[in-house]
Amino acid sequence: MTATTSKSTATAISAAPDGLPLTITAAAEALRDGTFTSVSLTQAVQARSDTLDPLLGTYISRLDEAALDAAAAADAELAAGVDRGLLHGIPLGIKDIIATREGPSTAQSLILDPGFGTGPDGDRYDAVVVQRLRAAGAVLTGKTTTTEYAIGMPDESKGFPTPHNAYDLDFWPGGSSSGTGNGVASGQFLGGLGTDTGGSIRMPAAWSNLSGMKQTFGRVPKSGCVPLGFSYDHIGPLTRSARDAAAMLAVLAGHDESDACSVNRPVDDYVGALTGSMAGLKVGVDLSFLDWAACDPDVAGLTRDAVAVFKDAGAIVTEVKLPLWQELCTATMCGLVIEGMAYHRGDFRSRWNDYGRPTRLSIGQGMFMTAADFVQAQRVRRVGVRAVTELFGQYDLLITPTTLVPPLPVDNLDFGDLIASILTPYWNATGNPAMSIPMGLTSGGLPVGLQLAAKPFDEATIFQAADAFQLLTDHHLVESAAILELLS
């Protein structure tokens, strides 16, 4: 099941019998022209989940009743002339490591305290990002699958669903924001929240044909989210289009004192930055990865094709070499496991076997670092930040593929193979914003992505270029033939 069906950018409507809008932007228009109400839209995505969720492993828990209540409230407000913006009445999924008031979060683990997300009064609370989505009128459809504690690999031995790729169910959608990825890709909701500590938004974006933004560290408060690596974690949007991601980040971004890492500075107008042009942007492209033995030939070819789109659109493209590549990836992958080790040591001592094997073997590596190693990793991050800042003195954007390979087979996943295939951890070490956008399907019909990074807090330039790219290509609107077949 690998064939595909393409839709034009202008329509952005699914070829499935339900005629669902493919994007948040198209759905917002449909809510205002009467094609859909929020209730009918929510019922449509729930009907999809009835069919698809058992096959794709998208949800840990569905919030059907609460979602319909929120949709009815959105319809009433829109009818009364109260318009909260693009997300008003739009179904969104939430990764199940982010607190929501409806019920316990699991982090897809037997370990997490069921009291996580409960305040001193005993009531469950929303994470700040969830509060902001609700205030924008969004309809939250459920809590989506991850890998345990947002690391490791799928592990059915603990009783949680294994996520499958929407473009070919024999493959993995990427992780750890797996359910948000395959849920958007299959139209079970139109956007959602993921988290990214070493690539967990950008990897499933690349492998599920989505646009996924890991914004600048500190731009979006991460309080109310189960931590993995405190100084590497981000909560961000996964959507079909860059325009949709811009609309979501506009709601999510902004200071909140509940997160010690939250940065207090103004939020740019991300949607207003979408000029449709990338002419004159200075773009550095590191193509050295395409020569690596591990790089899939289709990934190399699609990367070159994507770079050609930038050139044809008037961007000033220059080949560059990203500095300290391996060292900064090490600083992320080793740093996050020792930060994770601090969080998990107590439970590792008493409940080692209740963790999934991939989780305990990955975070457990943190036992074998010294305190000096951790501090040295932080010194390397400082040197790295200085080096990329110097490079960004010459360029607006730096581009690489998001991964070296297409999605991995779901029944043969290996953590080491996975880490060797992603080009994302580099930007967690430096904290720069980085986004993955679709750049086409391989000859096997599997999605892959292009990664765009920018100066700290310059998400607007990434969105500008990504949106302009998507006006010239329709990769992001290519639906999965497998899903269309299941819905027919």
Next chain:
Amino acid sequence: MSPTAEETVTVMLAAAGITVPDDEKAEFVAAYPAFRASLDALYAVPMSHEEEPQLIFSPFV
């Protein structure tokens, strides 16, 4: 003489107070040399001897 990977892993597991099955300990032992080498490479990055870490202590919360 430097300790072997197995000796190091054994000591550090004990220091952490964590007991793991033999097969998982064997995986840690097998992975340790490459893990250690990647960490040692961080000390080879050119930098000022006085370079500070990127995580900076603050007296405020």
